Amino acid sequence: MIHFVLLVSRQGKVRLTKWYSPYTQKERSKVIRELSGVILSRGPKLCNFVEWRGYKVVYKRYASLYFCMCIDEDDNELEVLEIIHHFVEILDRYFGSVCELDLIFHFHKAYYILDELLIAGELQESSKKTVARIISTQDQLVEAAKEEAGSISNIIAQATK
Amino acid sequence: MNPFSSGTRLRDMIRSIRACKTAAEERGVVRKECAEIRASINENDPHDRHRNLAKLMFIHMLGYPTHFGQMECLKLIASPGFPEKRIGYLGLMLLLDERQEVLMLVTNSLKQDLNHTNQYVVGLALCALGNICSAEMARDLAPEVERLIQFRDPNIRKKAALCSTRIVRKVPDLAENFINAASSLLKEKHHGVLITGVQLCYELCKINDEALEFFRKKCTEGLIKTLKDITNSAYQPEYDVAGITDPFLHIRLLKLLRVLGQGDADASDLMTDILAQVATRTESNKNAGNAVLYECVETIMAIEDTSSLRVLAINILGRFLSNRDNNIRYVALNMLMKAIAFDDQAVQRHRVTILECVKDPDASIRKRALELVSLLVNANNVKQLTKDLIDYLEISDEDFKEDLSEKICSIVDKFSPEKIWYIDQMLKVLSEAGKFVKDDVWHTLIVVISNASELHGYTVRALYKAVLTYSEQETLVRVAIWCIGEYGDLLVNNVGMLGIEDPVTVTECDAVDVIEDAITRHNSDMTTKAMALVALLKLSSRFPSISERIKDIIVKQKGSLLLEMQQRAIEFNSILDRHINIRSSLVERMPVPDEAASRARRSGSLPASDSTMSKPSVSIPNGVTAAPLVDLLDLDSDDILAPPTSSGVDFLQDLLGVDLGSSPAQSGATPPPKAGTDLLLDILSIGTPSPAQNSASSIDLLSTADTLSSPAPSSIATTAPSGMFDLLDGLSPSPSKQATNGPAYPPIVAYESSSLKIEFSFSKMPGNPQTTNVQATFINLSPNTFTDFIFQAAVPKFLQLHLDPASGNILSASGKVTQNLRVTNSQHGKKSLVMRMKIGYRVNGKDVLEEGQINNFPRGL
Secondary structure, eight states: OOEEEEEEETOEEEEEESSSSOOOOHHHHHHHHHHHHHHTTTTTOOSEEEETTTTTEEEEEETTTTEOOOOOOOHHHHHHHHHHHHHHHHHHHHTSSSSHHHHHHTHHHHHHHHHHHHTTTEEEOHHHHHHHHHHHHHHHHHHHHHHHHHHHHHHHHHHHH | OOOOOOOOOOHHHHHHHHOOOHHHHHHHHHHHHHHHHHHHHHHOOSSTHHHHHHHHHHHHTTTTGGGGGHHHHHHHHSSSSSSHHHHHHHHHHHHHHHHHHHGGGGGHOOOOOHHSSSSSHHHHHHHHHHOOOOOHHHHHHHHHHHHHTTTOOOOOOOHHHHHHHHHHHHHHHHHHHHHHHHHHHHTOHHHHHHHHHHHHHHHHHHHHHHHHHHHHHHHHHHHHHHHHHHHOOOOOOOETTEEEEEEHHHHHHHHHHHHTTTTTTHHHHHHHHHHHHHHHHHHSSHHHHHHHHHHHHHHHHSSOOOOHHHHHHHHHHHHHHTOOHHHHHHHHHHHHHHHTTTTHHHHHHHHHHHHHHOSSHHHHHHHHHHHHHHOOOOOTTTHHHHHHHHHHHHSOOHHHHHHHHHHHHHHHHHHHHHHHHHHHHHHHHHHGGGGGGOOOHHHHHHHHHHHOOOOOOOHHHHHHHHHHOTTTTTHHHHHHHHHHHHHHHHOOOOOOOOOTTTOOOOHHHHHHHHHHHHHTTTTTHHHHHHHHHHHHHHHHHHHHHHHHHHHHHHHHHHSSSSHHHHHHHHHHHHHHOOOOOHHHHHTOOOOOOOOOHHHHHHSSSSSSHHHHHTOOOOOOOOOOOOOHHHHHHHHSSSSSOOOOOOOTTTHHHHHHHHHHHHHSSGGGGOOOOBBBBBBBHHHHHOOSSSHHHHOOOOOHHHHHSSTSSSSOOOOTTTOOOHHHHHHHHSOOOOOOOOOOSSOOOOOOEEOOOSSSEEEEEEEEEETOEEEEEEEEEEEOOSSSSEEEEEEEEOTTTTEEEEEOSSSSSSSSTTTEEEEEEEEEETTTTTSOOOOEEEEEEETTEEEEEEEEOOOOHHHTT
C-alpha cells in the first residue's frame, strides 16, 4: 500500500501531503524534513527509487515539483510511477496545463482529486475520464449550493438594508 | 460573495503569506489570521466556516498548529449542505489522524452520511472512513460499508471496496463478512470496480486463510479469463496507457493470481498459459509495459514451478538488466535476488553485468548490486569476485567504501579457501579502506594470523610493506604494529619465507622506525599509540641490540599528556630498568586464541567492544577516568582489575589488555573466566605478574620514592568493577563457623606454609562497628632471609580495604614484619570478611610467590 503522498517544491516547501498510515503530527514533520532532504539532493540521472527506513519511496519530478509516494518493500515500484503520472495527467486535465501556483491556490481541489484517485493507499480508478467526470459533478453541486445560498443572502441583505 | 462576510478570502490570505519576505513576517500574518479564525469560530457563524477551515488547512500545511479547528470540521460535517460536508471531510482527513479521540465523535455523522440519499455524500463518507478510520470506527460501521459494496452506482461500489480494505486491515476478524461481497465484485465489467474488487480480494486472501481457499477454488478461472480478455482486448482510449489497456488492472490481477497460485500446484497450472502470454506479448519500451512485465515476473517466481516459465522470467530480467533505464535495472536487481533462491545457475550467468552495476554512478543501484553479488558468491567464484570488488574499492567513493568493505570482509570471512588468501585479501581491504573496517573484523584477522603459524613470517613482512605505503589507514597500522611486535624476529631474520615472496631486508631499526612513527604521528589515535608501546616492549626483548633506542622512545612517552601513554611508558620503563630478568618471560609469544571459540563468541556476542566500555569508573590516582581506554588501563594497573566478565566481551580486547602483564606460564593470559575458574587468582595474576614490578609501578604512580624498600601498597581492590567479586562470595565458603559474636575477636592464623606464617589480630574502634583494624604479623619460618617482602590483599566489593605501610620488607630467618590493615564492611552483620592475599618475596636470589585465601575471619567483623 501507499503509506503517504508528498509533494514538495524544489525549495523544500510542502505543497500537499496525504497520509494513509498513522503518523502523529510530530512524526509527520520529521518524515517530511528527512525525506525532502534525501530526495532533493538526488541527482537528475539517478533512478526514481530510494530506500528509506525500510520502505521504498518512489518519486518523480515534474517541473519544479517532486511527487513522492512511499510504498512497502514488496510493492511494484514501476506501477507507482504510473500512478504518479496518472495523477499528474488528471491534474493537468482539470486545471488546464497545471503549474505549481495552481496547486498552491487551489490546494483543496488537488486534494479532492487525490481522494478520487486513492483511498486507503490503493488505486481507485484507472480511467482519467471517469475521475474528471466525478470531480466536475461534485463541483457543480458546490456551485449550485453556493448560488442558492447567495440568492437567499441577497434577499436577506436587501431586506435588512 | 456574501456581503456580510468578514475577514480575507482564502486567495488573499495565501497571497499575503506568500508575499512575506521573512519567516518572522510570515508568522505574524499567520498569527493574525489564526486570531480572526478563532474569533469567527467563537461567534459560531455558519457562513464563514468553510472558508475558515480552508484557511486553517493551508496554515496547517505550512506547519503551524491548528488544533482549535478540529471541532469546526465536525460542525461542518454535521451541516446539511454538500459544500460544507466536502470541505469538512477534507479538513477531517487533513487535521486529524486516527489516534485522536475526537475522531470518535464523527462516527455518528459518518453513519448518517453513509445512508444519505445523495450518492456523492455517501462517497465523501466512504472516502473519509477509508482513509483515517480507527479500529473501533471500523467495527461500528463495517455493516454499512458491506451493504454499500452492492450499491447501484459503481462509483460507490469501488469506494466501498477500498474502504472495506482498510476495515479488514484494521480489524482482521471481520474479514469473513466481506468474502461474498468481494467475490461478487470480481464479475464486474467496470474497471474501477474491478480494480478495487481485486484489491479487496487480495487483502482478504492475505489476512484470512479461509478466504484464500474460497477464492482459489471459486474464482481463479474467472480471474484468468478476465486477464485474458483484457490482454487481448482492442484499443480502449479511456484506459490505454502507452499501448496497454489498463496496465493497472493487469497488475492487480497478476498480484491476486500470485497469491492464489502460491503453494498450490493446480491453480498454478491453470495460470501458466496466460502468464506466458503476458510475458511474451507485452511491449517493454515504455514504463507501463515494464511495470506489467515486472509484476508478471514476480508472479512467475512465486507460483509453483514450471521450469519453462521460470527460464522465461529470468530472461526477461536479463533484458531488464541491460536496459539503459536506471529504474529498470534497479527493479531487475531486486528481482534477481529472489531468483537466486531457486535458480542460482541462471543468475550466475549474469554475474558480469551485475558486477558492472556495482560500479554504477547511481547509489541505489550500487547498493542493490552489492547485495546481489554477496548472494552470488560461492566457493568457485569467490576469488575472482573478491578481486573485482577490491579493485573497485580503490576507486569507489568514500560513502560507498564503508558498505563495500564490509561486504568484502564478510565474503572473505565466509568463503576463504585458504588462510594465506584470507590474509592477503584482508590486507588489501585494510590498506584501501582501513578506517571503515569495524573492530571485530580486525580482531578476527589477528586471531587468524596467530593461528596460521606457518604464515607468521609472510604476514609480518607483508604488513610491514603495506604499512609503509598506507600509513594513514588506522586499522592497518594497528594490525601491523601488533604483528611486528609479536613476530619482529621473524621479520628481521626473514624466517619462514614462502616461495612467492621477494626477499626483503628489514633491519631492527626499520621495524622500530615503523612503530615509532605510529606513536609520534599526530593523527594516530590512542589505541594505536598504546598498542605501539606494547609492541616496543616486546621488541626490546626480541631485539636486544637496539634495546637502548627502544628505551629512549619509551622514556620520551613518560611525559605524554595522555594518561594511558604515560602509565604504560612508566611501567615499561621500570621493567626495562629494574626487572630486565623477567622481561623475556613477560613478552613471550602470545598463546594462540582458539579460532572457533572466537568465531562463536563473535557471532553470538553483542556489539562487542562497546560492552567493555561501559565499566564504572575506577579510581586512578590522577582522578582521570575518561576514555574507553580506561579498560586497557585497568587491566594494566596493578590495582583492582576485574577484567570484564560479560560474555559480550571482545576477545581480543582482553588479550590486548592482558597482553602487558601476561606470561604464557600464567593462566592470566586466557581471558577471564568462565565460571568455575579461580577468579581472584586471575585478577591478581593479571594485574601483577610479579610482585616486584607491581610494587615498582605502584610506587611510581603514588610517590616519588625510587627504591623498592618502601613499598606503598596502594589500596588494592577497593572498587571492584564487576560482579566477579560477587562470584567470589559464592566461591568462598561461608566464613568460619567459629562465630564469636562478641566484641572481642580472637586472633587467627590467616596463612601458614612451610616458610611463612601470617597472623591477624583484630580490634574495632568504638562507635564504628563496620571498620576493623587488623594487625598482620608475618613470620619467617625458614632459615633464609626474605627480602623485598610484599603483602597484597584483595577483598570483595562490599568490603573496603586500606593497607598501611609495613614495618619493613626484610624478614630475617624467624623474623617478623607487621603491617596494619583497615577493613570496612558495608554489609556488616550480613556478610563476613573474606580476603585473598598474595605474598611475594625474594629468597636466595629467587622470587617467590605465595597465595592464599583467608576464610576464617571471625564472624561479626
